[in-house]
Amino acid sequence: MFPDRPEIVARHRRRGAGAYRYSLFLLLLWLSASLLMGQRYPWIVVMDPGHGGDDYGIRAGQGSFEKDINLLVARDFQHILSADPALDVLLTRENDRELSLRERAIQANNLSADLFISVHCAFSNRRVDRGFIVYFFQPEESQLSSFHELRSTGSHQDVRLVPWDLAQLPAAPASRDLATRLQNALNRMHGKYSGSPVGEQLELLSKVACPAVLIECCFLTNSEDERQIMDPFYRRRFAEAVRDSIMDFLTTHQYSASGRQP
Template identity: 35%
Template sequence: MGAVRGTASFASISLVLLLMALLHAQGTAPAAPLTLVSRDGRRPLATTIVNGQELVALEDLAALFLFDVREDTLAGGLTVVYRGQSIVMSPGQPMALVRGRVVPLPAAPVRSGARWLVPLDFISRALAPIHDTRIELRRESRLLLVGDIRVPRVTARIDAPGPPTRATIEVAPAAPVTITTEAGRLIARIDADGLDLSGPIEGAGLIEGIRAGEQPRTVAVLLTARAGAAMAVAGETGGVTRITVEVTAPAADAAAPAPPREPAPPPPAPATRPPLQTIVLDPGHGGDDAGVRGARGTAEKDVTLAVARRVRTLIETRLGVRVILTRGDDRAVGLDERAAIANNSKADLFLSLHANAAPSADLAGAEVFHLRLDREGEDARRAAESEAVALPVLGGATRTIDVMRWDLAQVRHVDASAALAAVLDEQLRAQVPMGSQALRQAPLRVLTSVNMPAALVEMGYLTNEDQERQLGSEAFQSSLAQGIYNAVLRFRLYLEEHRVS
C-alpha cells in the first residue's frame, strides 16, 4: 500500500508541474528582441509575449527615452511624464490618455513583479507623439528607429531568369548607391544609416541569390558559376532608387548547340531584333575646328574624342553592341557627313558630345539637349504619321514606305529622343555636376537629319576654370563615360518596354 500511495503522490506532483508549465506557456514567453537603431549605433530591446500580446518593460523605455514613470498606488494608475507632457494609463484599460486624447492600445498595461509592461504599440501611438525625437516602430522588420536617421526599406526580386537574367532592387526612400563588382557578385553600397532589408531572395537563372552583404549597408547579388558579364544601373524615379541588374551568359554558352530532342520541335519563330545593335557616337569638332578652348588651353575637340573613346570601350565590352565614331582621330567632319554616317550605318541611337562656353566664367555643369521642332517640323511629323507611298517590288507585290525629307528625318523620333535625353540627365546627374537647366530642347542641326533617337550632351563649360580642369582629367572623363553608358543601358530597357525598333 505504501508503494501505491507513493506512486499516486508522484503522479499528482507531476500533473501539477505539467499544468503550471502549460499555464506559463499560455501566459508569458520571451519574444525576439527589437533592434533599436540610432546615431549611437544598434542595441537590442527585449520584449515578451503575455496572453498573445507583445509587451515591453516601461522602465526599459524610460531609460532609453528619458521620461519619468509615476504610479498612483491608491487609484492604481500610471503616468508617463516627458518635458511637461503626460501619458495616463490604468491597469485593465487597453487605452492611454495622450495630450487629453484617448488613444486605443491592443492591451492594457500589466504588472510583472516589480515591472510594468506595456504593449509594443505604446511606443508609436502614445510615446512618439509627445517626444521631441523622431521614433518609428517597424514591427515587421523588428526595428525601432530613433532620431533623424535614414534607414530605407530595400526589396529585391528577379524579373526574368533569362539568360540574360534580370533583377531589380528598390530602395525607398531614395538614397545614393555605389555599385562595385567583386569575384562572383555585385555589391550595391547604399548611403544610409542602416537598411531595412527584406529576407534573402532565392536565385534563378544566372543569379544564385540576393541577400544582405557582408559589410554594413550593402546588398549582394550572388552570381552562379555559369554567369558571364554582370551589369547594374541605379536611377531614381518617384522617390525610389531602382537598381536594374542584368547578367548575361558567357559567349561560349550562348554559342553552344542545344542537345537534340525527340521529336524535333517545329522551326522557331524569327527572333525579335534587339533594340540596340549599332550606336553612333559623335565627338564634336575636330581638325582645324578646335571648338571651345579653355584658358588653360584645353580644346573641346580633344575632350569629346577622349570621352567618346571611353564610352565606346564600355559599351562594346559590356553590352556587345557595335559602336561607330563619326571621327576616330583629329580630323574635320561636316555636320551633314556626321548625320550620313549614322543613317547609312542604320544606327539605333545617335549621341553627340560637346563642351560648352559662356561669357560668364561662373557657369558650369553638364547639359543634355534633344530636338525642338519648329512649325514646319511639327507639320512634317503629322504628315509622317499619315502619309506613305506604295512602291512595286519583284513578283508583282508592293512595299509601303514612308517618304520624308532628309533634313527632317528626326521628326518621327522626337518622343524617343526626349526619353533618351531624360535618361541621360538622370544618369549623368549621379556621376557629374549638372547645370541649373540641365535638360533642354533646341533646334540643333546635328540632330535634325539623323533617322534614329538622338541627343546632344554638353559635358561642361571650358570657360569655367574649375570645370576646365575637370574636363581635362581622366577621372572626370571616366565619370562622364560611366554616366553615358548607364544611360544607354537604361534606354535599352526603355526601348524593350515600349517595343521600339
C-alpha cells in the same frame, strides 16, 4: 506486315512523342537563354566627337581646344560602352579631321544606328557656370505639320519616305526620353541637380534618323570643369553613367532604328 503489329505502332508513337518533347525542350532552352541574355544583340551606338580639323570649337582657358577634348571623351565613351557585348560603338571621326554636320548624320543613318550621341563642351561668358547640358531636337510647329501632311499623303504611306531635314521627327519623343534619362543619370553622378534636358533646333540632330542627343560635357570656360574633364577617372565615371542610362533606354524601349527585333 509489321505495321499491323500493335507494339511496333506504339513504339513509333513513343518515338514521335520523344521528338516533339525534344523540340519543345530546345525551344524552351532558346527562350530562357534569350531571357537570361537580356534579349541582347549588338545595338549600334554612334558617338560623334564634335568639331575637328580647322574647326577648333571653343578655345579653353588653359589653351586646350574643344575638338580635342570632344575626341578624348568620345574615345572613353567608346571604350567603356564597348565592354558591354550588347553595344557596338562607332565614332564618326577617330582623328583630328573636319567633318560637316551633314557627313556626320550620313554616317549614322548609313550605319542604321540605334542611338546617336554628339559630344561637345559648353562655353559661357559667366566663368562661374559649371556642369553639363543634354540637348535634344525640339521640332517646330511648322516641321510637325509638314511631317504629318507628308505621312497622310498616299504616296508616302507605303514607302515611309522622310525628307532629310525631318529625319529626326519620328524619333523625337524617344530622343527626349533618352535626354531625360542621361540628364538624370549625370545629375546622380554629380550628386546635385544640374538642370533639365533642353530641346532646341539643333542642325545636326534634325538629320539623324534615330534617337539622338548632344551632350555638352563640361564648361570649358570654367577652370575647375576643364581640370575635371582632363581627369581619366572622372571621364570613366561620366562614361559609366552614360552607359547605364543608354542600356536603361534601349532595354525599356527595345528601340531599333534598323528594324531588327531583339
